[in-house]
Amino acid sequence: MNFSSKLLENAVAEFARLPGVGQKTALRLVLHLLNQNKQEVEQFSHAITKLRNEIQFCTRCHNISDTSICEICSSHKRDASVICVVEDTRDVMAIENTSQFNGLYHVLGGLISPMDGIGPSDLQVDSLVERLKDGEVREVIFALSATMEGDTTIFYLHKKLKHFNINISTIARGIAFGGELEYVDEITLGRSIVTRVPYENSLTK
Amino acid sequence: MNFSSKLLENAVAEFARLPGVGQKTALRLVLHLLNQNKQEVEQFSHAITKLRNEIQFCTRCHNISDTSICEICSSHKRDASVICVVEDTRDVMAIENTSQFNGLYHVLGGLISPMDGIGPSDLQVDSLVERLKDGEVREVIFALSATMEGDTTIFYLHKKLKHFNINISTIARGIAFGGELEYVDEITLGRSIVTRVPYENSLTK
Structure with missing residues (x-):
């Protein structure tokens, strides 16, 4: 131009x-x-x-914050025994919007991606391990993207965390609400049959 | 959010x-x-x-410029007897990219649009009339969008300029190069038949 x-x-x-x-x-x-x-x-x-x-990051969960401990981490209404591990602050906002989660978060700041030169040391992994050491946390939920990078990161973190006495889970994968069966890719459809849930559990509350 | x-x-x-x-x-x-x-x-x-x-506008053609007279207006290689009237600086850039025009420009700064409260007094109309007074200009080309606002503006300007002894023209309207006939709207197609050009003139040089 x-x-x-x-x-x-x-x-x-x-x-x-x-x-x-x-x-x-x-x-x-x-x-x-x-x-x-x-x-x-x-x-x-x-x-x-x-x-x-002037931006700060919460020293506990590493989410973007105006204070050194973010609102979610400092709230007494949140369940401190559950930590949801996410990639970045957008995922925190997306999950908060669902109103279905009342625990704390841990923002990794990225996903392991050798192609982009991002390794575990670039992510907030050590501080996650640290948060589990006092034994208060009962469950860690991985809410990462269903991509190669997300899966690699979950695999790595699972190895790091499995010796703690906690439940480790990932968010469910399957067909989306409103999704038409004929347009769903075969991997998702296949997995959604293997990981089927009892009908009563599938009802939204 | x-x-x-x-x-x-x-x-x-x-x-x-x-x-x-x-x-x-x-x-x-x-x-x-x-x-x-x-x-x-x-x-x-x-x-x-x-x-x-720090932005300035050329005092002659009102195009965005770093100096009080823009590069195009101050160039000796340009044909000062032809003025192309356009809406804004993007149109100047678009026409310059074609390398088919060697005259000067006049940037109106908008189009007459009663719905948006833009009247002739909001546009650089008086200075256009002023530029024609010394009799050096031979032709004014209207290169405005083929919309209601563009047509209204051309109609208004034509009335203002017709008493000058100059040629007044508008850029050609018709089907675009590469356009398939069956997808062209009927008004454009109809007008392109009425305003057909001799075959020799239609060849791109």
């Missing part, structure tokens, strides 16, 4: 580095900001730098 | 105000920035505020 202004070109280049944003979308976003008044644009960029400079 | 951090929520809200960016996309973009180092994020927000605070 030929830009009529270097300033415009720089701003578009910065936007185009965001994931899923191409040159054309970046230009559209930048021209939108250019139509806003200066104060609003200032507010936009301030929110971003402030976030990056 | 339940955010675990107010800072995160603010940043996501700012991103979600951009056109075509919803809450989920905003969150993805913000988490991406959070993974960058501080310097890169600083650079990102600096590029935006710098653009908004």
